[in-house]
Amino acid sequence: MNIKFLINLKExxxxxxxxxxxxxxxxxxxxxxxxxxxxxxxxxxEVSLIRFLTDTQWTPLFTQKxxxxxxxxxxxxxxxxxxxxxxxxxxxxxxVYLSEYASSKTRQIVKPILExxxxxxxxxxxxxxxxxxxxxxxxxxxxISSFNALSAGLVMGVMIIPLVSSLSEDAMxxxxxxxxxxxxxLGSRKIQVAWRIVLxxxxxxxxxxxxxxxxxxxxxxxxxxxxxxxxxSLTLNPLVPIETVTxxxxxxxxxxxxxxxxxxxxxxxCGMTLFIFTFLLNMVCFMLKKRFSExxx
Amino acid sequence: MxxxxxxxxxxxxxxxxxxxxxxxxxxxxxxxxxAFLDGHKRLNLSFFTSYPSRKPDQxxxxxxxxxxxxxxxxxxxxxxxxxxAAGIYLEEYARKNKLTDFIEINIANLAxxxxxxxxxxGLGIFVRMMHLExxxxxxxxxxxxxxxxxxxxxxxxxxxxxxxxxxxxSYALGATKWQTIRFQVLPAAKSQIFTxxxxxxxxxxxxxxxxxxxxxxxxxxxxxxxxxxxxxxxxxxxxxFQGFLDPFTVLPIxxxxxxxxxxxGFLADAxxxxxxxxxxxxxxxxxxxxxxYKSQKKLS
Numbered sequence: 001m002n003i004k005f006l007i008n009l010k011e012x013x014x015x016x017x018x019x020x021x022x023x024x025x026x027x028x029x030x031x032x033x034x035x036x037x038x039x040x041x042x043x044x045x046e047v048s049l050i051r052f053l054t055d056t057q058w059t060p061l062f063t064q065k066x067x068x069x070x071x072x073x074x075x076x077x078x079x080x081x082x083x084x085x086x087x088x089x090x091x092x093x094x095x096v097y098l099s100e101y102a103s104s105k106t107r108q109i110v111k112p113i114l115e116x117x118x119x120x121x122x123x124x125x126x127x128x129x130x131x132x133x134x135x136x137x138x139x140x141x142x143x144i145s146s147f148n149a150l151s152a153g154l155v156m157g158v159m160i161i162p163l164v165s166s167l168s169e170d171a172m173x174x175x176x177x178x179x180x181x182x183x184x185x186l187g188s189r190k191i192q193v194a195w196r197i198v199l200x201x202x203x204x205x206x207x208x209x210x211x212x213x214x215x216x217x218x219x220x221x222x223x224x225x226x227x228x229x230x231x232x233s234l235t236l237n238p239l240v241p242i243e244t245v246t247x248x249x250x251x252x253x254x255x256x257x258x259x260x261x262x263x264x265x266x267x268x269x270c271g272m273t274l275f276i277f278t279f280l281l282n283m284v285c286f287m288l289k290k291r292f293s294e295x296x297x
Numbered sequence: 298m299x300x301x302x303x304x305x306x307x308x309x310x311x312x313x314x315x316x317x318x319x320x321x322x323x324x325x326x327x328x329x330x331x332a333f334l335d336g337h338k339r340l341n342l343s344f345f346t347s348y349p350s351r352k353p354d355q356x357x358x359x360x361x362x363x364x365x366x367x368x369x370x371x372x373x374x375x376x377x378x379x380x381x382a383a384g385i386y387l388e389e390y391a392r393k394n395k396l397t398d399f400i401e402i403n404i405a406n407l408a409x410x411x412x413x414x415x416x417x418x419g420l421g422i423f424v425r426m427m428h429l430e431x432x433x434x435x436x437x438x439x440x441x442x443x444x445x446x447x448x449x450x451x452x453x454x455x456x457x458x459x460x461x462x463x464x465x466x467s468y469a470l471g472a473t474k475w476q477t478i479r480f481q482v483l484p485a486a487k488s489q490i491f492t493x494x495x496x497x498x499x500x501x502x503x504x505x506x507x508x509x510x511x512x513x514x515x516x517x518x519x520x521x522x523x524x525x526x527x528x529x530x531x532x533x534x535x536x537x538f539q540g541f542l543d544p545f546t547v548l549p550i551x552x553x554x555x556x557x558x559x560x561x562g563f564l565a566d567a568x569x570x571x572x573x574x575x576x577x578x579x580x581x582x583x584x585x586x587x588x589x590y591k592s593q594k595k596l597s
Contacts, residue, residue: 007473014475018386021379025404028442032414035421090317097314110318112586117321119582121503123549124571127556131564132331158324191307212409219411221506226556246413253510271417282409286402
């Protein structure tokens, strides 16, 4: 054996080991899908899929057991809509400002600060929603409950602003300057250039940001577990306690649920529901992002 | 819209934009002030050296912060080598083919999977199938998988920013691919990779939901077995890995536990815990921002 052969062998081995590390991520996905589906199959042997999707009550911990996912999905929908109502307008305006108006110096200071908002642990936001925002809202809306979708949704929205603003800003800055100059040459003002030229041109990138924000809001757990309550109810009223899919998973994990029971399996069914939704949204986001990076190349 | 209105809007928009951008900052300030006012009285030495207790004014975060240190070390030991290695493969070795595309889409998707689902994965695989129980090792494994995509993406970005002339020069001197990566590319990308690792760890330190789903207990009046203890006999040090298999709690779980108690006193404990957690998170982020700033300066 000559030395060259040994070196080549070493090089190939290293490449294979590195590839193996990359494949670990594939293994993670396989693991998630396997765990979620294998336990969910056990659940659907006892509760039919139709009952799961159409029953309007979710009471696995009561004596009168109902297994309808709709109330939990309704809770998730409600908090997500409220969060997006805050994050999308605020994130977009802030992105337009940072990309079209702010000087590079302002940007350098403001952006790291916005990133800090995204770095605050969610359990802290939950505390903030429950202890600070809800009492504040009580002054304005006296009838609001101590646990409610509104305060959790609002705080979640603030948490998601940096995500929307930084991804939208990237998309806007990728729009070629010639487009802006063309509009200026036709006599447009800056505000018109920003909203009528840059925003539409960056549309697919901005949509990717919004889709990712939806996915994040659906999957957010601690804020809703702390501040939104633990009462699954099919309502669009943001002032009463509700429960989201994620908050239910936390609630049941805190109790001592014996392995193998139907209650235990509800964790996995809820997880599967959550995974399917966020997976679809993530895929849409991935494709939108790919499209926007291709347009101007 | 008439011209006058457009003109007015055009002139006030920058102000509105700045205000909205600063809205987040205002929320952050309110959060900090609120937590500080609620919790600063509890922040004394005994808060760090006491176990949780039924009496709010005697409760502390000893088991929580020690647990957090254990979990963070375990997470880093697993996530850093695997994440950096995977990043190197994808950026330096991978050819453009179906497998590479698949791995990339998969990583993008994993980065968006809600953290609570990683907890379910851990419950199914590590706790049930591998019988690791609700241990430090299970928790560390889960958080490692959770931050793996972040470390991979950061590593790739760092490697991409290394000029290809460095690689060319190394090849020209007869170095193999691995030698080039090991001795030229990695050292050049070191500080940027390190920045990514710190950010990933600061994400992991605040994660609560996956560990709750895993079944991490909230009331832990003891610490994981110390890895190194003094002993009478030669070599006078006793090394034990038992700690990795012991149950644990972490700072965010302890905070969550206190927030969900009805007694007012525990809210002060929660706020004090939040101050500690935020200080750690902000310091880590600050270091990361500083390192990024420094490495950008060096490259330009």
